Amino acid sequence: MGTPPPAAHDDGDDADPDDDAPRHRIEQQTLWVDRQVRAAMARGEFDNLPGAGKPLQLPDQHDPDWWVKRLIEREKITGVLPPALGLRKEDAELDATLDRLATEQEVRRAVEDFNRRVVEARRQLLGGPPVVTQTRDPEAEAVAWRERRVERRRRAAEVAAAAARSDTGDGTGRDEPRRRWWRRR
Numbered sequence: 333m334g335t336p337p338p339a340a341h342d343d344g345d346d347a348d349p350d351d352d353a354p355r356h357r358i359e360q361q362t363l364w365v366d367r368q369v370r371a372a373m374a375r376g377e378f379d380n381l382p383g384a385g386k387p388l389q390l391p392d393q394h395d396p397d398w399w400v401k402r403l404i405e406r407e408k409i410t411g412v413l414p415p416a417l418g419l420r421k422e423d424a425e426l427d428a429t430l431d432r433l434a435t436e437q438e439v440r441r442a443v444e445d446f447n448r449r450v451v452e453a454r455r456q457l458l459g460g461p462p463v464v465t466q467t468r469d470p471e472a473e474a475v476a477w478r479e480r481r482v483e484r485r486r487r488a489a490e491v492a493a494a495a496a497r498s499d500t501g502d503g504t505g506r507d508e509p510r511r512r513w514w515r516r517r
Contacts (some may be wrong), residue, residue, distance in 0.1 A: 414459075
């Protein structure tokens, strides 16, 4: 037994007007989109786009994710590395990250968070490269942070002292003393 033959539709009054509503809406939307694109072309919004008239730079071997990789490169998207690689990168930048913190307590907290994520990544069996990143001692990192901070302050003081020696003290580099506005004649 098959499906019954389709019922014959006549264009009479008994046809359901709601049957054509979705098709009509899609046609209207298509027309609206076409009008918008033509108007944008007339305004020149598609002129001089990057890569216009140039062939696509496809890889030598078929890679179904080539466009995702290009998007990541072009948009500089971060945070999509496997945990092992992300932790390696974070480990390499950890000193600079810690140097932006204000207190030793924040440094210890950041190192403890880093260590927690390293240990958690070692427990996970998600595949990808192995986690070889070592944990760090929070106290040793706090001491190193303090030493780097003292060194930065010492260098800043030297730069300020050198600038003060070369200036007359008003920051303009002029040799004559600065006159106040109310003492001018």
